[in-house]
Amino acid sequence: REQSMKNARLQSVISQIKRLCRKRKIDGDQPNEKLQWKLHICSENNFPTAAGLASSAAGYACLVYALSKLYGVEGDISKIARLGSGSACRSIHGGFVIWNKGDAEDGEDSSTEQIAPETHWPELRVLILVVSDQTKHTASTVGMQTSVETSDLLHQRLQGVPKRIERIKKAILRKDFHSFAEITMKDSNQLHAVCLDTYPPISYLTDTSHHIMQLVHAINQDNSSNMVAYSFDAGPNAFLFMQEKDVPTVLDILHYFYPNSDPHFIRGIHVPGKHDTHVDYTAFSDIKVIPRALKFIIHTKPGPGPSVQESDNGLLTKDGLPK
């Protein structure tokens, strides 16, 4: 689909990169003739866009990285990525990234920092459960602004953030999955509690989201230790975290409670063969089976940041037109 370049965020990202490129020239380099070039941008995604899966964060991180390579810009480009999509500043890095809020009132000095590369915890897996009962989308930026203005509970939440960040950082560095899971779930629940405390209230979680939460707690209780964690962003889809060894068990349980005959129900990293995990479902007798509650599941893991592809893999021909 051909789209206009007149998008304000896109223009702001391009002009900031060009500004940095011009700045470098002053230091003695030859004028960069690429600054006169026209740009063709072609983008492809291997997961659904505009479904609350942070596709704009991924897209802007890649775009800003690609532009920085094209114009030879170095240094911290995450601030430029942020102009495209707030959380794109995190996606510039691979692995486990922290977004420090900085000291300025307007957040202008916030910055991102990789606390561990994706190779640090290669066993960590993510199942993205795309639910069928998608609700009307409240744009996350608008929602958060209303929370700041109306939620009494947000104040208490913010006080707890620094301590929580320290604790999850430690859990990640130690690969302590049990603690990682608990902190992740509590933080997700508190975010959505603040949304509900907003006036008028904001609600991203649906009955299916709550059903997934109930199932995860039942799995963890049955396991006597946390095997799975959930996290919900500004939408009803669940992000389940677990260790590689537990993926077959969790997939079996998900197949059991959310039966779905779609041959493409599970996407992403392939888990070979039929599992033989012998789950005892008597421990889950409280939980209802809901056919087709999930549209599909994406199986993925923490990955590296953006990288330049071989030109053979590019999306444009030598003439700069889409292949």
Next chain:
Amino acid sequence: REQSMKNARLQSVISQIKRLCRKRKIDGDQPNEKLQWKLHICSENNFPTAAGLASSAAGYACLVYALSKLYGVEGDISKIARLGSGSACRSIHGGFVIWNKGDAEDGEDSSTEQIAPETHWPELRVLILVVSDQTKHTASTVGMQTSVETSDLLHQRLQGVPKRIERIKKAILRKDFHSFAEITMKDSNQLHAVCLDTYPPISYLTDTSHHIMQLVHAINQDNSSNMVAYSFDAGPNAFLFMQEKDVPTVLDILHYFYPNSDPHFIRGIHVPGKHDTHVDYTAFSDIKVIPRALKFIIHTKPGPGPSVQESDNGLLTKDGLPK
């Protein structure tokens, strides 16, 4: 249905009333021969029990009141009612009642107080929306205990309670519906936010509950002032508050969004004839119509406390057996 009297709460209520009766005797009265009588208790409800509609509060308030009349006990019987069901202490009084928490750690000195009789605001109406997607019930006492132990946000909520109580008291005394509605809705949302912040999270609201909330905010926005307020207890059913003059409009809107052909769909106070409220539904174009989302609606209003019925209306015969 015949039931055993061995229920611990029931026994505790009966023995406390008898204790107070014996105490009075010491002051010079004749021994009360009724203390030797056997008790037959027969109870009837005109609304659903165990559906999160506070039927045990109503039941214990009536029982304790009836026993106090039988044994000639006077004074504050709300503490005895509380032994049967916490909020029964409020239901001893009619109209608008405040439950003061007291100073003792264990709440033993908490007490109830009528701030206005039901005749103070006779225009106030309540529509109880009994929803179809009833979830598994988390007993409210157990749920609240877990919140006290695990919710960080509860602390902030508790700090705001005294001010909120003062504000809603003032709104009730002034019959300021707009403020009454806003305080009621914010308090309901904050209660459920704390439930979500509990670990593991507690969720009483369903998709239908959230849909009702969204609809109420749309009605109020269209009206430029609050016409309806919602409140949710430990369950998905909505308690909608409004003024008598707005009941036909609200019922029309509810019929439109939750169509239901049950001839007994609306129960309780009768609203005569077909309404002719001319609602302009273009203001609600965001909101989906959901047939049969509600099981039924009870139309009621704040009423008086318990009262002794004429013996002709009693549920037992002269021989003490059910009619």
